[in-house]
Amino acid sequence: MADKAFIKMKFLLLTFFFCVTQATLNAxxxxxxxxxxxxxxxxxxxxxxxxxxxxxxxxxxxxxxxxxxxxxxxxxxxxxxxxxxxxxxxxxxxxxxxxxxxxxxAYNQKLKRKRELFRTVRQRFVDNYVSFSQHFFTDAKDPVLYIDNLLIHHTEAKEKLKGLTLKSVYYIDYNDKAVSTEHYGQNAKNGLVRIWTAPK
Incomplete structure (x- = not known):
């Protein structure tokens, strides 16, 4: 009897979870x-x-x-x-x-513009980090990097950019001016790079 009550409770919880998740997605x-x-x-x-x-x-x-x-x-x-x-x-x-x-x-940018931005952006990432746990350099030069709306950790940004090809890039939004450090973190003083990859 206890097992049936447990199964019923589990079903109700899963149903509730599904409804909340669906409502969140719809929102x-x-x-x-x-x-x-x-x-x-x-x-x-x-x-x-x-x-x-x-x-x-x-x-x-x-x-x-x-x-x-x-x-x-x-x-x-x-x-x-x-x-x-x-x-x-x-x-x-x-x-x-x-x-x-x-x-x-974001839209599929023209190849010439995308190539120029891609080259410029890659040249902006010059900081060399040796491990994930390493803190920002006090004189860090790298801007903040987002790929597909995901913040890339400062120690991985350079490598993530190297892993992208021009063909895999859909759109680049590059701001070389300082942006809000409260919103984007310490490296925001160096600008913001947002890249969207080609839809699969």
């Missing part, structure tokens, strides 16, 4: 509603007045919410590069009275 899908929430986090004063969404260079009006959802869901968080908001001065330059939300997703 991670990028749609217009979630994008708008992210925009509010970036700028709490953003009013969404006659908002235009520009996704990888293609403009959509806020009324096209079904199309916007479709485009966002097709790309997802994995390939999200940036969300930017055009302030009033920038809008005036575009001769546009709309609020503008710019969304960039």
């Amino acid at each position: 991670q899908q990028l749609d217009k509603r979630l994008l708008d929430e992210k925009v509010k986090l970036i700028d709490s004063t953003f009013r969404f007045k006659q908002t235009m969404y520009v996704i990888n260079g293609i403009p959509y009006s806020a009324a096209d919410s079904v199309t916007i959802d479709s485009v966002l869901l097709a790309n997802g968080f994995k390939y999200l590069v940036s969300i930017d908001i055009l302030k009033e001065a920038a809008r005036n330059l575009m001769h546009n009275n709309n609020d503008v939300i710019l969304v960039t997703f």
Whole structure:
């Protein structure tokens, strides 16, 4: 009798776990509603007045919410590069009275641009570490490296880059300026490299 109760309890726990996991995965899908929430986090004063969404260079009006959802869901968080908001001065330059939300997703970059970035990025990783447990050098030169949205440990960054080929790289986002050390860690003072590999 105790075994049946145990099996029933185990089944209920597994069902609960599955439901929670599924809800979490569903919550991670990028749609217009979630994008708008992210925009509010970036700028709490953003009013969404006659908002235009520009996704990888293609403009959509806020009324096209079904199309916007479709485009966002097709790309997802994995390939999200940036969300930017055009302030009033920038809008005036575009001769546009709309609020503008710019969304960039990784795409298969042109070979020439990818080759230039790949060469530049590889040259930026010059620190030599001998073991995984080694701390950052006080005069470290390497930027922070993410591959497919995963932070690469500073001691492995150079080797991980060597393991990539130009053919395996889909998109490179390189910022040679300092980024937030609170968000990205000590080497953020040296910039940020984000690489997406070709979809399999």
